[in-house]
Amino acid sequence: MKSFNYHAPKDVKDASKLASSSSAFLAGGMTTIPSMKLGLASYKDVIDIKNIKKLSGIKVSGKSVTIGATTKHAEVAASKDVKKAIPALAKLAGNIGDAQVRNRGTIGGSISNNDPSACYPSACMALNAIIHTNKRSIDAEKFFTGMFDTALKSGELVEAVEFQIPEKADYQKHPNPASRYAIIGVFVAKHKKDVNVAVTGAKSCVYIDKDLSKKLSSNFSSSAIDGTEVKSSGMNSDMHASAEYRANLVSLYTKKAVEAC
């Protein structure tokens, strides 16, 4: 791993001041550190945000669950508040990676990295999340802009993610047996007025399947999407799963999620 300067500022302002075009914010480091070790990324400055106390924690209000950026997956998975308000979100967090990754990895790190197979982005999309940064608040649909790409600008740091509490929700994942990343992950959320079906792992970036969402909005049952064809065009195809297989999994896992709601 190439050398860098390590910083651990105590507040967001100082962290932002240290940021440059050759810096990275470090949260759990579960992607950043392996990427640096493999030589895929190198930085002059690594800015560890662990000492910024206000970035950690879970708050539940009547309509939303707000999770601080440095809150670990294991904390979300074990949180009684999250389990009560949005059980599907606790379930999602409890199935990310492995136990040791969940003890280090954070929600802010996951969404800022925006891995096309990461779990959390699908929850953000389906639960109409608002991403609060040190500069502004961004709707999830505008936050995830492409493969490993987000709307974040240089020096902009995710502070918290605010999820809208749905009437019902479930997350179903077909994990890669080695990495536990989603070959396909489907987050279905039934809100008062409509239903969101968010898909991760299928394309270069998380997305809402509008067709499935629309059909489930008018009839929230798995039979409502019988015969609905999920197109494989634009889907990832690799040694683990072809585009056609992924397309089939999307409809299968959407049904599973609806049935589990």
Place this chain on the structure above:
Amino acid sequence: MTYDVLRIYSGRRYLMAKVTLEVNGKKVSKEVPDHTLLSVFLRDNLNLTGTHVGCDTSQCGACVVHVNGKSIKSCSTLAADVEGSKVTTIEGLAKDGKLHPMQAAFKKTHGLQCGYCTPGMVMSAVDLLQTKKNPSDQEIREWLEGNICRCTGYQNIVAAVKEAATKM
């Protein structure tokens, strides 16, 4: 904490961090380059070579240690990041020359063959039993997803964790 000074280390100039930890109950303090991994700190600076490095990409789990009681992968954690923490490695489990119940169970049930993955397996399994006293086979297998064994097979490892659960 980071010292804003440059030192010569292995012939190169690096920014150095002074890292103070409590490792297996003993306070240690070393000045190391900022980018030093916890696994490197333990093995190269403290000579605690029981913590193994298998894949180096945080998938195999041979490097699992406890930081403040929780299992983590030391090959994907910076030493500077855990400054001030309590670290337990495989060397810290046995007390007064007597194997920890988990180590004894691995020995009894033949839960190891070459032994390379064993330190990580044991540290990970000890963490499981801290939160779940009598885990099922399924729960043990799910918890050990981040620990890869390429020779023993998992059958006897699961048996070892079950055996240890009756003793811990």
